[in-house]
Amino acid sequence: MDIYDIAKKSGYSTATVSRVINNSKNVSDKARRIIEEIIKESGYKPNRVARSLAKKSTQLIGIMVPDIRGYFESQSAYELEKILTDKGYTTILCVTTDELSRKLAYLDVLIENQVEAIIGVGSTYEEDKFYKELSELSNDIPTALLNVVSRDRVDSIVNVYIDEADAMDKTVGLLHKSSCKKILYISLDTGFTSRSYLAKKAGFMEALDKYYGSIDFHEFKIKDFDKDFDKLIIFLKENPTFDAIQFELDSLAVVAYKYLAKEGFKVPEDLALIGFDNIQATNYTNQAITSVDQRISDQVNIAVDNLMKLLENDDSANTNIVLKAKLVEKETTI
Amino acid sequence: MDIYDIAKKSGYSTATVSRVINNSKNVSDKARRIIEEIIKESGYKPNRVARSLAKKSTQLIGIMVPDIRGYFESQSAYELEKILTDKGYTTILCVTTDELSRKLAYLDVLIENQVEAIIGVGSTYEEDKFYKELSELSNDIPTALLNVVSRDRVDSIVNVYIDEADAMDKTVGLLHKSSCKKILYISLDTGFTSRSYLAKKAGFMEALDKYYGSIDFHEFKIKDFDKDFDKLIIFLKENPTFDAIQFELDSLAVVAYKYLAKEGFKVPEDLALIGFDNIQATNYTNQAITSVDQRISDQVNIAVDNLMKLLENDDSANTNIVLKAKLVEKETTI
DNA sequence: TTGTATGCGTTATCAG
DNA sequence: CTGATAACGCATACAA
Numbered sequence: 001m002d003i004y005d006i007a008k009k010s011g012y013s014t015a016t017v018s019r020v021i022n023n024s025k026n027v028s029d030k031a032r033r034i035i036e037e038i039i040k041e042s043g044y045k046p047n048r049v050a051r052s053l054a055k056k057s058t059q060l061i062g063i064m065v066p067d068i069r070g071y072f073e074s075q076s077a078y079e080l081e082k083i084l085t086d087k088g089y090t091t092i093l094c095v096t097t098d099e100l101s102r103k104l105a106y107l108d109v110l111i112e113n114q115v116e117a118i119i120g121v122g123s124t125y126e127e128d129k130f131y132k133e134l135s136e137l138s139n140d141i142p143t144a145l146l147n148v149v150s151r152d153r154v155d156s157i158v159n160v161y162i163d164e165a166d167a168m169d170k171t172v173g174l175l176h177k178s179s180c181k182k183i184l185y186i187s188l189d190t191g192f193t194s195r196s197y198l199a200k201k202a203g204f205m206e207a208l209d210k211y212y213g214s215i216d217f218h219e220f221k222i223k224d225f226d227k228d229f230d231k232l233i234i235f236l237k238e239n240p241t242f243d244a245i246q247f248e249l250d251s252l253a254v255v256a257y258k259y260l261a262k263e264g265f266k267v268p269e270d271l272a273l274i275g276f277d278n279i280q281a282t283n284y285t286n287q288a289i290t291s292v293d294q295r296i297s298d299q300v301n302i303a304v305d306n307l308m309k310l311l312e313n314d315d316s317a318n319t320n321i322v323l324k325a326k327l328v329e330k331e332t333t334i
Numbered sequence: 335m336d337i338y339d340i341a342k343k344s345g346y347s348t349a350t351v352s353r354v355i356n357n358s359k360n361v362s363d364k365a366r367r368i369i370e371e372i373i374k375e376s377g378y379k380p381n382r383v384a385r386s387l388a389k390k391s392t393q394l395i396g397i398m399v400p401d402i403r404g405y406f407e408s409q410s411a412y413e414l415e416k417i418l419t420d421k422g423y424t425t426i427l428c429v430t431t432d433e434l435s436r437k438l439a440y441l442d443v444l445i446e447n448q449v450e451a452i453i454g455v456g457s458t459y460e461e462d463k464f465y466k467e468l469s470e471l472s473n474d475i476p477t478a479l480l481n482v483v484s485r486d487r488v489d490s491i492v493n494v495y496i497d498e499a500d501a502m503d504k505t506v507g508l509l510h511k512s513s514c515k516k517i518l519y520i521s522l523d524t525g526f527t528s529r530s531y532l533a534k535k536a537g538f539m540e541a542l543d544k545y546y547g548s549i550d551f552h553e554f555k556i557k558d559f560d561k562d563f564d565k566l567i568i569f570l571k572e573n574p575t576f577d578a579i580q581f582e583l584d585s586l587a588v589v590a591y592k593y594l595a596k597e598g599f600k601v602p603e604d605l606a607l608i609g610f611d612n613i614q615a616t617n618y619t620n621q622a623i624t625s626v627d628q629r630i631s632d633q634v635n636i637a638v639d640n641l642m643k644l645l646e647n648d649d650s651a652n653t654n655i656v657l658k659a660k661l662v663e664k665e666t667t668i
Numbered sequence: 669t670t671g672t673a674t675g676c677g678t679t680a681t682c683a684g
Numbered sequence: 685c686t687g688a689t690a691a692c693g694c695a696t697a698c699a700a
Contacts, residue, residue, distance in 0.1 A: 002693055013671045018695055028669055048446040049386045050693030053676045058383060063427070067412065074408045078401065081429045090443055093397070093427035095415045109424055112382040254618040261620060284588040286595060286620040336677055347687045352679060362685060384677030387692045 001044050009042070010035045021046055052114065062110035064094045064103070064120040071250075071279040072296065076121045076146055079300040087308070089116075098124045104133060110141075117142045117307055123196045126150050142310035144303040147294070149195060153320060158310065160303045160321045164196060165203030167292045167325035171246055171274045172207035174290075174327065178334040180244035180272055182216065183208070186232070186256065187248040189223035200248055200276065218242070222252055229259045236265070243271060250275035250282050250291055257285045257332070273332035287331035295323055335378050343376070344369045355380055386448065396444035398428045398437070398454040405584075405613040406630065410455045410480055413634040421642070423450075432458045438467060444475075451476045451641055457530045460484050476644035478637040481628070483529060487654060492644065494637045494655045498530060499537030501626045501659035505580055505608045506541035508624075508661065512668040514578035514606055516550065517542070520566070520590065521582040523557035534582055534610070552576070556586055563593045570599070577605060584609035584616050584625055591619045591666075607666035621665035629657055 003021075007014040012031055019027045020035040038044075052058040061084055065073040081091050092113060094106040103125070110118055118134075118141055125131065126148050134143060135154040144158035153159060175183055185204055187197065201219070208215045220235060222228045236242060247253040253275035257267075265271045267287055275282055275291040282289035302321055309317035337355075341348045346365055353361045354369040372378075386392040395418055399407040415425050426447060428440040437459070444452055452468075452475055459465065460482050468477060469488040478492035487493060509517055519538055521531065535553070542549050554569060556562045570576060581587040587609035591601075599605045601621055609616055609625040616623035636655055643651035 003695095004693080014694075015671060015673095015696075016669085019670090022695080026669060031669080045442060045445050047387075047448060047693055049383055049392060049448050050676090051695075052383045053381075053387050053678090054693075054695040056676065068402065068415070069408045069412050074403045077427070078403050078429055081402070081427060085429075090447060091427055093411070093415060093425055095412055095419075108379060111379050113424060114381060114383050258618065258620065281615045281618045284592065284615045284618050286592065337679095338677080348678080349680080349687055349689095350685085353686090356679080360685060365685080381677050384692090385679075387694090388677075388679040390679095390692070 001042060002047065006035065006038055006042065006044055010038050058114045058116060059089050060092055060113060060115045061089045061117045061119065062092045062094060062106075062113070062115040064096050064106060064110075064118065064125070066096055066098050066122050066124045068093070068095050070122075071277060072147065072294065073121050075296045076300055079297055080119060080121075080304070083300065083304050087304075096124075100127065100129055103127075103130050107133065107137065111137070115141065117144070117311060119144045119146070119303065119307065120148065121146045123148055123194045126195050142307055144307040144310075146296075146299050146303055147196065149320075151195075155319050156310070158303055158306045158317070158319050158321070160299045160306075160323065162294050162299075162325045163322045164199040164325075165206060167276070167327070168200060168203035168246070169207045169210065170325070170327040171290075171292065172204065172211055174329070174333055175244045175246070175272055175274070176211040178244075178268070178272060182218075182241050183244040183246055184236075184242045185217065185219045185246050185248070186252055187219060187221055188252055189221040197248065204246060225255065229256060232256065233259055233263050236260075236271075237263075245271065245273050247273070247275045250277040250279040250289065253289050253291070254279075254281045254285055257287070257289060261286055268332050268334050272334065278328050282330070290330045290333040291328050293326040293328050295326060298323060335376060336381065337378075340369065340372055340376065340378055344372050392448045392450060393423050394426055394447060394449045395423045395451045395453065396426045396428060396440075396447070396449040398430050398440060398444075398452065398459070400430055400432050400456050400458045402427070402429050404456075405611060406481065406628065407455050409630045410634055413631055414453060414455075414638070417634065417638050421638075430458075434461065434463055437461075437464050441467065441471065445471070449475065451478070451645060453478045453480070453637065453641065454482065455480045457482055457528045460529050476641055478641040478644075480630075480633050480637055481530070483654075485529075489653050490644070492637055492640045492651070492653050492655070494633045494640075494657065496628045496633075496659045497656045498533040498659075499540060501610070501661070502534060502537035502580070503541045503544065504659070504661040505624075505626065506538065506545055508663065508667055509578045509580070509606055509608065510545040512578075512602070512606060516552075516575050517578040517580055518570075518576045519551065519553045519580050519582070520586055521553060521555055522586055523555040531582065538580060559589065563590060566590065567593055567597050570594075570605075571597075579605065579607050581607070581609045584611040584613040584623065587623050587625070588613075588615045588619055591621070591623060595620055602666050602668050606668065612662050616664070624664045624667040625662050627660040627662050629660060632657060 003014045003017050006017045016031055017035055020032050068074055084091055096103045096106045125145055131150045138156035147161050149159050149161045205215050205217050275289045278291040278293040282291050306317045337348045337351050340351045350365055351369055354366050402408055418425055430437045430440045459479055465484045472490035481495050483493050483495045539549050539551050609623050612625040612627040616625050640651045
């Protein structure tokens with residue numbers, strides 16, 4: 001069942017059928033009525049592959065995430081898919097992992113499938129080699145990245161990300177206001193240092209300086225989830241002057257919370273806690289954990305808006321957008 | 335840059351170039367060497383749209399989920415994407431919501447994009463009208479559904495799901511062994527009754543009969559998360575004979591846990607708790623919640639295996655696969 | 669307003 | 685082993 005069949009049955013040519021399908025203006029009401037009727041009763045569905053080839057336009061957009069199971073990624077993918085679908089696009093999902101080779105391989109897949117734009121979610125796409133590849137590609141295919149900001153920024157890539165320094169200013173400010181004296185910084189040791197890791201840490205130190213007048217910085221790294229939290233407890237007992245913890249990530253905070261609660265630490269009186277990401281699980285710990293909301297929905301909307309401008313060669317496209325995060329105070333801070 | 339350019343530069347015809355690209359046997363080593371060299375240095379990437387049209391095969395598979403943010407959905411999508419990519423397919427992601435009209439609309443999108451198979455994740459696809467549509471479609475496009483089992487099953491759709499009755503037998507069995515006397519069943523009131531809801535409930539009742547010799551069934555429904563948990567607490571205080579709760583879903587259990595803990599219920603001594611799904615958050619509550627693992631990875635692998643058989647017209651394809659769930663004992667049961 | 673004919677980039681058939 | 689050429693299903697200039 002193709003356009004020729006419809007043409008034959010209707011008595012019109014394929015050209016007219018095509019015009020009807022594409023809502024072209026230059027079709028008589030009569031022709032439109034007849035053809036639409038036949039299309040409906042025959043259940044004909046246009047072949048987008050053929051259409052894409054003919055129009056040199058696929059209406060396909062590729063979404064890349066390192067791991068769709070994460071909070072930021074799945075939430076972003078959800079919002080992206082919704083908004084892009086409303087705009088008439090179909091989305092190809094790529095779960096690239098953090099491996100360079102796989103990320104590059106997926107880029108090929110997207111190119112070969114003639115996607116009209118690419119959207120990457122997560123700081124893994126900041127990686128130099130990959131970003132360089134993406135930069136070149138972005139001259140042909142409009143690209144947007146969420147939660148990514150590269151050192152060598154490119155005007156052909158829409159970068160949207162959170163102002164980590166500002167976020168840390170807010171969290172440290174809150175702890176300071178609550179009379180906390182000494183804050184421990186707990187981070188995840190992934191083996192490589194991402195920009196977001198550095199930005200948060202730098203912002204945290206700046207904030208220390210601003211609110212406390214000095215940079216009394218102490219970092220505790222978690223590498224092995226099975227062992228390092230026990231070590232953390234020991235560390236905190238040996239260093240009871242710490243009365244607050246800023247976590248790099250909620251995924252660390254939710255686990256740490258259980259260890260702390262079990263050991264009888266009084267939260268937030270003796271020990272205030274602040275996470276980062278505002279994942280769901282922060283609401284399921286015994287006390288809901290204060291955290292930083294990255295405004296994913298806003299990030300997505302802004303990214304797509306500007307990506308669309310890039311697609312339309314609209315010069316007003318903004319390619320470097322920084323958003324202020326939102327501090328969400330819950331039960332682990334005063 | 336297309337196959338003609340490569341042909342021209344290499345001195346061979348497009349036919350030979352195409353053969354090289356597709357690793358055809360009938361090409362001289364010399365031709366292959368020359369052409370591959372030119373392809374590499376020119377950075378040529380084949381156009382899959384054109385190829386799909388010519389081959390009448392897109393290597394595209396559509397994945398439908400009601401909401402990619404859920405645990406079961408995102409975990410399934412992750413596994414599916416991984417395994418399908420390894421097999422050379424590209425995946426189109428559809429976040430359909432539960433709305434019938436959107437589900438049907440997405441079906442059209444997939445058809446128009448000429449996907450070679452469709453995989454749906456979640457019991458929303460059991461809905462009669464949608465399932466009927468899918469049944470017809472499945473004659474043309476092989477289909478697999480995860481966590482779905484329809485009343486009017488069709489041989490052209492691979493159904494993979496968990497044996498809820500068996501799962502409930504395991505959980506009630508555990509509670510019985512732990513000397514629990516009276517179990518409350520807590521479910522989510524979504525407005526419509528899904529098969530999985532009924533299956534769990536029926537299985538629960540069967541198990542009551544088996545272990546306790548009678549069906550002393552009490553159900554507490556949660557509709558409004560803001561109010562109904564308070565009501566639950568009141569209910570439990572007025573009915574202190576309940577010494578265990580079986581939740582239909584972990585998403586209910588993790589929230590309930592906090593209310594119970596706050597009210598001083600001793601878990602598991604006075605009140606044992608068991609959830610369903612084994613979502614991550616069950617490990618972040620103060621006591622990790624005992625739950626039922628649906629073996630998503632296994633479901634995915636089996637579904638894809640049989641879907642592939644359907645694609646190859648292999649008669650040995652199994653279209654109705656029931657898996658036994660795994661009880662994961664944690665801290666809310668003895 | 670409608671139809672004819674050609675092109676989109678690739679594959680595949682059939683000769684050579 | 686290689687090349688010319690006709691599909692694949694649709695869109696669109698150009699003609700009528």
